[in-house]
Amino acid sequence: MKKLINRPEDVVKEELEGIALAYPDLVKVHFNPNFIYRADAPIKGKVAVISGGGSGHEPMHGGFVGMGMLDAACPGEVFTSPTPDQMLEAAKTVYGGAGVLFIVKNYTGDVMNFEMAADMARMEGLRVLNILIDDDVAVKDSLYTAGRRGVGTTVLAEKICGAAAERGYDLKRVADICRRVNLNGRSMGMALTPCTVPMAGKPTFELGEDEMEVGIGIHGEPGRERMKIKTADEITEMLALSIIEDPEYRRTVREFDEEKGEWVDVELVSEPFRPGDRVLAFVNSMGGTPDIELPIIYRKLHEICEKKGLKIVRRLIGRYITSLEMQGCSITLLRMDDELIDLWDAPVKTPGLRWGV
Amino acid sequence: MPATTQDLLTCLYRMAEVIEANREFLTQLDAAIGDADHGINMDRGFKAALKKLPPVEDKDAGTILKTVGVTLVSTVGGAGGPLYGTAFMQAGTVLGGKYELEPQDVLAALEAALQGVVMRGKANLGDKTMVDALTPAVNALREALRNGASLADALEQAAAAAEQGMKDTIPMLAKKGRASYLGERSIGHQDPGATSTYLLLRAIADVAREKQGRA
Ligand SMILES: Nc1ncnc2c1ncn2[C@@H]1O[C@H](COP(=O)(O)OP(=O)(O)OP(=O)(O)O)[C@@H](O)[C@H]1O
Numbered sequence: 070m071k072k073l074i075n076r077p078e079d080v081v082k083e084e085l086e087g088i089a090l091a092y093p094d095l096v097k098v099h100f101n102p103n104f105i106y107r108a109d110a111p112i113k114g115k116v117a118v119i120s121g122g123g124s125g126h127e128p129m130h131g132g133f134v135g136m137g138m139l140d141a142a143c144p145g146e147v148f149t150s151p152t153p154d155q156m157l158e159a160a161k162t163v164y165g166g167a168g169v170l171f172i173v174k175n176y177t178g179d180v181m182n183f184e185m186a187a188d189m190a191r192m193e194g195l196r197v198l199n200i201l202i203d204d205d206v207a208v209k210d211s212l213y214t215a216g217r218r219g220v221g222t223t224v225l226a227e228k229i230c231g232a233a234a235e236r237g238y239d240l241k242r243v244a245d246i247c248r249r250v251n252l253n254g255r256s257m258g259m260a261l262t263p264c265t266v267p268m269a270g271k272p273t274f275e276l277g278e279d280e281m282e283v284g285i286g287i288h289g290e291p292g293r294e295r296m297k298i299k300t301a302d303e304i305t306e307m308l309a310l311s312i313i314e315d316p317e318y319r320r321t322v323r324e325f326d327e328e329k330g331e332w333v334d335v336e337l338v339s340e341p342f343r344p345g346d347r348v349l350a351f352v353n354s355m356g357g358t359p360d361i362e363l364p365i366i367y368r369k370l371h372e373i374c375e376k377k378g379l380k381i382v383r384r385l386i387g388r389y390i391t392s393l394e395m396q397g398c399s400i401t402l403l404r405m406d407d408e409l410i411d412l413w414d415a416p417v418k419t420p421g422l423r424w425g426v
Numbered sequence: 427m428p429a430t431t432q433d434l435l436t437c438l439y440r441m442a443e444v445i446e447a448n449r450e451f452l453t454q455l456d457a458a459i460g461d462a463d464h465g466i467n468m469d470r471g472f473k474a475a476l477k478k479l480p481p482v483e484d485k486d487a488g489t490i491l492k493t494v495g496v497t498l499v500s501t502v503g504g505a506g507g508p509l510y511g512t513a514f515m516q517a518g519t520v521l522g523g524k525y526e527l528e529p530q531d532v533l534a535a536l537e538a539a540l541q542g543v544v545m546r547g548k549a550n551l552g553d554k555t556m557v558d559a560l561t562p563a564v565n566a567l568r569e570a571l572r573n574g575a576s577l578a579d580a581l582e583q584a585a586a587a588a589e590q591g592m593k594d595t596i597p598m599l600a601k602k603g604r605a606s607y608l609g610e611r612s613i614g615h616q617d618p619g620a621t622s623t624y625l626l627l628r629a630i631a632d633v634a635r636e637k638q639g640r641a
């Protein structure tokens with residue numbers, strides 16, 4: 070293992086110490102429990118948007134804390150979900166009196182830890198809603214699995230919900246926006262190389278020199294299929310078509326019903342993409358893929374979308390949701406409407422995403 | 427002679443030792459069908475739990491177990507944290523105020539632990555999770571006590587049932603947790619969570635047997 074670290078067990082702690090020193094105008098860092106929060110929090114009367122998850126996906130989530138995006142981010146150990154005490158303390162610290170939205174990627178660990186956190190926060194009188202992101206089309210069915218994982222759409226949801234909260238939308242409306250983004254977003258990723266969790270010291274899976282892994286999540290877990298490596302155009306086509314041709318997706322998720330005061334199962338449906346849809350196209354590096362290769366992916370994606378009648382109205386290209394040093398990429402398409410476009414364009418000022426300010 | 431809180435503490439220290447000794451093994455199992463963190467997570471959690479024990483050592487069994495549960499929830503992370511944390515907290519609720527544990531108390535605590543895991547994770551038998559080790563263990567314990575076995579013998583049978591349950595996860599197709607994303611590729615691997623559950627029950631059985639041997 071070759072990494073620019075001191076001791077494996079100090080990676081997350083020292084990362085946070087560095088972030089606090091590097092972006093003092095934007096964020097503050099709280100230790101034990103660990104969370105990054107907006108330097109100007111709490112903002113009275115504004116819904117607080119909080120996310121979190123295992124570390125190793127930087128800049129997500131900590132890099133998205135700031136004006137127009139997240140109020141706080143709770144980092145777990147590398148690839149391990151954060152714990153409820155982190156989310157609870159973060160929620161109390163940034164609470165502006167208008168409620169908290171937890172944006173949760175659909176992984177068993179994250180879901181359970183955020184549910185416990187929401188229950189604990191409610192016991193302390195905070196209003197909290199959890200919305201899941203489950204957009205990874207590599208997972209086919211929801212009946213025999215823990216359901217689709219939360220991947221690229223998470224970044225887009227954090228940006229759009231952050232803008233909605235900034236605009237003064239109330240908690241229910243911000244949660245509705247988040248659910249809408251999730252239902253309209255789909256992603257698919259692939260890896261050319263595995264990655265190494267510092268504490269484990271060894272790659273999370275083995276890949277031959279001429280092999281690639283398709284349908285990976287973002288935690289270095291093996292994917293759906295292993296195959297011989299292909300050209301960028303062929304890979305882009307494979308990823309894009311699995312998104313564009315993905316049929317309707319139904320699943321049952323748990324959401325908190327404030328009127329009933331309990332968790333309820335809700336059935337959600339993602340409609341397939343259709344010609345004429347306006348989309349945001351997001352080409353993401355898994356961490357190790359250099360910027361020179363991403364436009365090559367985008368170029369082909371653009372062509373495929375045109376051929377399929379999808380109109381790309383916004384784009385995001387770069388390294389935003391990663392798996393440490395893994396080489397590979399993911400593609401996300403998000404169906405847009407006027408309101409989502411408007412919220413996407415709204416100003417944002419975070420270490421990892423910044424425009425309009 | 428009923429078990430004491432001292433025996434409970436001995437179990438908890440033994441659990442931490444066993445988890446530490448199997449840290450790499452559990453992580454390797456998780457690398458095959460998960461994300462290679464189960465042993466690391468559990469070891470971090472039990473080490474943290476041990477540090478929290480000294481101030482509550484002379485408290486009742488419920489307080490001791492809840493302290494461990496709360497610590498696991500806030501230090502393990504992943505799926506293991508909420509699941510094991512809830513299990514210890516639920517067991518602690520059942521043993522609130524008790525300083526001496528009859529065999530039926532031990533059974534009630536493990537039943538509550540299982541219920542906690544199922545409540546939190548909604549896994550069914552056969553989904554390839556820790557439930558597949560814990561369920562047969564609780565059943566074996568109940569059955570053995572009903573047939574008049576000593577606590578140590580009954581716990582031995584529970585550990586044996588957990589071991590069988592753990593091995594039975596090998597041919598299963600995972601339907602919960604991270605391993606479920608692998609579909610067919612999860613078949614042929616032993617579930618890490620079922621393995622850690624067996625190891626914890628093994629630790630309890632060993633401590634009980636040593637105590638019986640001394641008596
Ligand atoms: N819904 C569930 N119910 C019961 N046990 C579960 C469930 N989901 C997963 N598990 C158990 O958890 C074990 C994995 O625990 P681990 O601590 O590695 O969490 P994880 O899934 O890697 O979490 P994270 O994704 O946040 O890292 C599995 O081997 C399985 O036994």
Ligand SMILES: [Mg+2]
Binds near residue numbers: 463464
């Ligand atoms: Mg794991």
